[in-house]
Each structure stands twice: as structure tokens, then as C-alpha cells.
Amino acid sequence: MLLIKVMSDLFDVESSVIRSEEPLTDVFAPTRLFHREGQRDYLASCMKPVVVGRMPRNVFLFGPTGVGKTSLVLWMFDELSSHTDNVRTCYVNCWKSGSTHAVLSKVVSDLRIFSNPRRQTKELLEDIEGSLKKSGKKLIVALDEVDRLESYDVLYDLCRSGCGVVCISNDEHALANVDVRIKSSLSLEWLEFKEYSADEMYDILSDRASLAFAPGAISETVLRIAAVQAGGDARVGLEILRKAALFSEDAGSSVIGKEYVIRAHKDAVSVKVRQIVGGLGQYQKMLFSIVENAGTVKSSEVWSAFSKEVGGKVSERSYRNYMDKLVTLKLVKASGDVRWREYSTTL
Ligand SMILES: Nc1ncnc2c1ncn2[C@@H]1O[C@H](COP(=O)(O)OP(=O)(O)OP(=O)(O)O)[C@@H](O)[C@H]1O
Numbered sequence: 001m002l003l004i005k006v007m008s009d010l011f012d013v014e015s016s017v018i019r020s021e022e023p024l025t026d027v028f029a030p031t032r033l034f035h036r037e038g039q040r041d042y043l044a045s046c047m048k049p050v051v052v053g054r055m056p057r058n059v060f061l062f063g064p065t066g067v068g069k070t071s072l073v074l075w076m077f078d079e080l081s082s083h084t085d086n087v088r089t090c091y092v093n094c095w096k097s098g099s100t101h102a103v104l105s106k107v108v109s110d111l112r113i114f115s116n117p118r119r120q121t122k123e124l125l126e127d128i129e130g131s132l133k134k135s136g137k138k139l140i141v142a143l144d145e146v147d148r149l150e151s152y153d154v155l156y157d158l159c160r161s162g163c164g165v166v167c168i169s170n171d172e173h174a175l176a177n178v179d180v181r182i183k184s185s186l187s188l189e190w191l192e193f194k195e196y197s198a199d200e201m202y203d204i205l206s207d208r209a210s211l212a213f214a215p216g217a218i219s220e221t222v223l224r225i226a227a228v229q230a231g232g233d234a235r236v237g238l239e240i241l242r243k244a245a246l247f248s249e250d251a252g253s254s255v256i257g258k259e260y261v262i263r264a265h266k267d268a269v270s271v272k273v274r275q276i277v278g279g280l281g282q283y284q285k286m287l288f289s290i291v292e293n294a295g296t297v298k299s300s301e302v303w304s305a306f307s308k309e310v311g312g313k314v315s316e317r318s319y320r321n322y323m324d325k326l327v328t329l330k331l332v333k334a335s336g337d338v339r340w341r342e343y344s345t346t347l
């Protein structure tokens with residue numbers, strides 16, 4: 001077909017439903033957090049002692065993906081810093097900074113402590129301690145995705161240096177294997193985050209939609225459908241809105257129809273699954289793909305296919321732990337009792 005160069009409407013953005021995409025993405029730091037008052041108050045009570053120069057209480061935040069764990073901690077750090085000068089805060093994602101050295105380097109860099117990147121772990125710790133002593137300030141370190149740490153010793157090191165820690169994970173049992181010596185010095189308090197209900201999700205999505213979309217671009221009914229489709233995960237809900245808006249724009253519509261939300265749902269869930277799978281270890285990835293290829297499969301069949309591949313390198317017990325983790329992450333569904341367990345994909 002012949003393409004002729006004329007002033008076309010190819011790049012017309014007038015029918016655009018999206019005013020700003022950012023509020024629908026992870027880079028957006030929300031100033032309004034909905035339905036997390038209980039967790040907010042609890043977390044604040046753990047951090048409050050630092051305002052008067054005392055040690056904060058260490059806390060472990062856990063719950064499934066997209067339930068506001070990271071957002072609440074960052075929000076709280078902001079609040080704390082604007083309330084008092086007595087405290088420094090540092091956020092570390094252990095997926096990116098997994099070794100003790102990497103965690104301490106992040107602290108040193110965030111606190112702008114004069115140090116040398118070639119310094120050993122012990123020396124970095126001394127630099128942090130020295131800086132806190134000199135300034136008379138307290139430090140709280142958030143360790144997000146804490147189960148990615150190569151060694152939990154850094155928790156002990158931070159604690160012994162007088163820092164407070166906030167640990168975050170999807171996995172309630174993430175810290176089950178932490179040495180008792182470390183556990184007792186941390187004396188972590190637990191704070192659970194549950195999935196959002198459809199009504200709670202509606203409040204989150206409608207607030208973001210008002211920031212992201214042109215007025216009237218999405219109706220309450222369609223937002224409620226998206227809120228149900230999100231399945232309790234705000235990241236999925238926001239991705240549904242973003243994708244549905246793009247589909248509507250592609251179709252030249254200035255209104256997001258129900259059909260686009262339904263189409264966007266599958267994409268949004270599969271983006272989430274790929275993200276989580278990308279972060280799994282080698283054996284968990286293998287097990288996930290066995291289930292994914294089969295659709296629905298008996299546990300005994302997964303085990304035999306898996307053990308053939310790994311050639312006896314993994315025990316049946318570890319296999320069961322890996323499968324439990326896939327279920328916790330909602331990558332696969334389990335049904336039936338232990339002996340007749342069947343697995344299927346959640347997509
Ligand atoms: N209560 C809330 N109010 C407003 N926005 C929220 C709320 N909870 C989550 N969000 C939004 O949903 C997205 C995911 O939230 P967040 O990253 O805090 O989840 P998470 O629990 O840390 O998930 P993960 O375990 O995958 O790291 C973010 O874009 C965040 O802005």
C-alpha cells in the first residue's frame with residue numbers, strides 16, 4: 001500500500017484519555033494512602049521513640065504483592081523526616097543490594113558519610129557508627145525484600161550499631177531461618193498487610209484515575225470492574241487502568257470501556273507473573289515452568305519431571321518448600337490434600 005506524506009492525524013492526541021501516565025506507575029510516590037490507617041499507626045508507634053532520642057522498635061512488615069508495604073514505609077520515612085531532625089532514614093532494596101557490603105554501602109551513600117568504596121564491611125560499619133555518634137542522630141534502615149539478603153548477619157550488625165530496622169517481605173516465613181542470636185537481638189514486631197477488598201481498591205483506583213485521566217474518561221461502573229479484577233493487588237489494579245486507557249486511545253475512544261478493562265486484566269496479571277518469576281531462584285523457575293507447561297498437574301508428576309532435570313541435586317523436602325513458596329507468591333494454585341495434591345497455573 002502507498003503511504004503519502006501529508007499532514008495526517010497519526011499523532012493527534014486530542015482524543016487522549018491519559019493526562020499523565022505517572023500516577024499509574026510504580027515511580028509515583030503517593031501522598032495519599034488509603035485504608036492503611038491501622039498499619040500507619042502501628043508503624044508510627046514503633047518509630048516514635050527516635051523522636052526523643054530513644055531506640056525505635058524493630059518491625060517486620062509482610063503481606064502479598066501490591067498491598068502498600070513499600071509505599072507506607074517510604075511515606076512514613078518522609079513524615080518522620082519532616083517532623084524531626086533527630087533521625088536519619090535509609091531505604092535499601094535487598095534484591096538490588098543483597099550483600100552485607102552492598103547494604104552498608106547504600107547506608108553510607110544515603111547518609112552522605114565520607115567514606116571510601118574500597119573499605120571493608122567492618123570499616124563501613126565503623127564509619128556509620130562514627131557518623132551517628134558525632135551527629136547524635138538515630139538511624140532507621142528499611143530492608144525491603146529482606147529474604148534476598150545473602151546473609152542475615154547485617155541485621156545483627158545494624159542492630160548492634162544502634163540502628164533500628166524495618167524488614168519487608170512477601171513471605172511471612174522469610175525470617176524463619178534467621179539465627180536465634182540475631183532474632184533475639186532484633187526482637188522484631190510483626191505487622192501484617194492483607195489484600196485490599198474490592199471497595200478499598202476502588203478508592204485507591206479512583207484517586208489515581210482522577211490524577212491520570214481526563215475528566216469523564218472513566219465511569220464509576222468501569223472503575224468498580226477494574227477494582228474487582230485487581231484481585232486485591234493495587235499494582236495490578238493500576239496496570240489494568242493504564243493498559244485499558246492505552247487500548248481505548250488506540251481504538252480512538254475518549255472513554256475507557258468495560259471491554260478494555262477486561263482485555264487489560266490478562267496483560268496486567270501476566271506482567272505481574274513475569275516480574276515475580278524473574279526474581280525466583282533457578283529451581284523455582286524450573287518448577288514454575290513445569291506447572292505452566294502442563295496447566296494442571298499432579299504433585300508426583302511435577303516431582304518426577306523436576307528430579308529428572310536436576311538429577312538428584314534437590315531433596316523432596318526442598319522441592320515441597322519450593323512449591324509452597326510458589327503457592328505463597330500466588331504463581332500456582334494447589335488443590336487436594338497432601339497425598340493427592342495438584343498444581344495449576346493462576347493465569
Ligand atoms: N493504600 C494505598 N493507597 C494508594 N496507593 C497504594 C496503596 N497501596 C498500594 N498503592 C499503590 O500500589 C502500588 C504498589 O504498592 P507497593 O509497592 O507499596 O506494594 P508492596 O506491598 O510493597 O508490593 P510488593 O510486595 O510487590 O513489593 C504502588 O504504585 C502504590 O502507589
Ligand SMILES: [Mg+2]
Binds near residue numbers: 069071
Ligand atoms: Mg514493595
